[in-house]
Amino acid sequence: MACEICDDTGWKTIEVDGASRVARCDCMRESAAARLLAEARIPRRYQHCDLANYIAYNEKLTKALQHATRLAEGFPVVDRGLLLLGPPGVGKTHLAVAILRRVIATRGARGIFYDTRDLLRVIRSTYDPVNQTAEMDVLKPVMEADMFVLDDLGAEKTSEWVEETLNLIVNARYSAQRTTIFTSNYEERGDDITDPDSLLFRIGYRMRSRLHEMCELVDLDGADYRELPPNGGVDDLVTLWKLRSKASRKATLPSRATGQARAQIKERGGDGKADLKWSGGRAGSSS
Ligand SMILES: [Zn+2]
Known part of the structure; x- marks a missing residue:
């Protein structure tokens, strides 16, 4: 069915100060947003996540929602992303996806979502000689997206390769001043790298100090x-x-x-x- 406003030309006539002008029709903007959303790799179970349906029932969750709203509304004029920390099931991924969906819909941002283990698995699979996809085909969209959500950071214990790979991505985004949102189930517990429950133990010093530079730390606490x-x-x-x-x-x-x-x-x-x-x-x- 053709668009009622523009008859699928993609342009509409608007009045500006009494004069007729031509502007992009809303249907074009919507279809562009729909395409960007489809390309963002948001898993089906998180596709409903929105700032409006996030339930904040305690102080930390309310603060987290405020941070998320500020980032979504300020984007792209923001100088930091978010590092959302807290136990499993408190809604870190919900908030991250809600911001991502919002900036795609309202700013036409190119956004991309990856679970950390998933991303590493996809990158590793490119080393298989039968795989036609090159490592850079995976890395480039991740490095260059206007907003990137890296979910469940620390889920895979760091190795030299994991550290190299994640640092490559994060440093590229940091240098280009692109916004990144991380979530992690691990806690920020100071400088004791031997504590197996600490984020530091899972990701190492280099990555941790980079995260502090490029993100605001937000602690979430609540039910699963x-x-x-x-x-x-x-x-x-x-x-x-x-x-x-x-x-x-x-x-x-x-x-x-x-x-x-x-x-x-x-x-x-x-x-x-x-x-x-x-x-x-x-x-x-x-x-
Ligand atoms: Zn139209």
């Missing part, structure tokens, strides 16, 4: 939304979040106390509201 029952609401999220904080506090106690904490959570789960799969409260131990 994947544990929310189908008809659950904000109240359930708050309950699950409190159980989770309690579990992570108990996790630092000796094993007998931890056993009790686990039993208590099972009990709470019995009311059908909160079936909390206890992850031991360690960041990154479940995903």
Whole structure:
């Protein structure tokens, strides 16, 4: 069906100060945005993610939403991206995708999304001689996108090759002042690189210091939304979040106390509201 406004010419007539001018028809802008969105590689399960449907029920989540909104609205006139940190399921990827979708739709930005392990797998696959895709065919769009989301940073333990590859991408984006959003389940815990739960342990000094230069650090805390029952609401999220904080506090106690904490959570789960799969409260131990 032809566009009612422009009859598929892509141009429409508008009045500016009493004079007729020609401008791009909205249908063109929409189809350009749809094409950019399709090229952004956003996984199906995150395609609904928007700033408007993000539920912020505590202070950290509210702050995170503010950071995300500021970045989406300010883009491309922003000097930093975001490093979203927090335990699995608090909505880091939701926020990152929401920003990405927003700048694609409103700014016509070229955006791209990759899960870290996925990206490394795709790059490795180009080394296979039967694969016709060259390494640069994968790297170039990632380095040159106006906005890049690298999800689940630290999921793959760093090796020399992983470090080289990620640094190459991140440094290229940093030098060109392109905006990048990272998410990670690992915590920012200072300079002790031997702590296996720290982001530093997973990504190394070089990458960590680059991230600090190019991103604003945002801590998220809350429930794992994947544990929310189908008809659950904000109240359930708050309950699950409190159980989770309690579990992570108990996790630092000796094993007998931890056993009790686990039993208590099972009990709470019995009311059908909160079936909390206890992850031991360690960041990154479940995903
Ligand atoms: Zn049109």
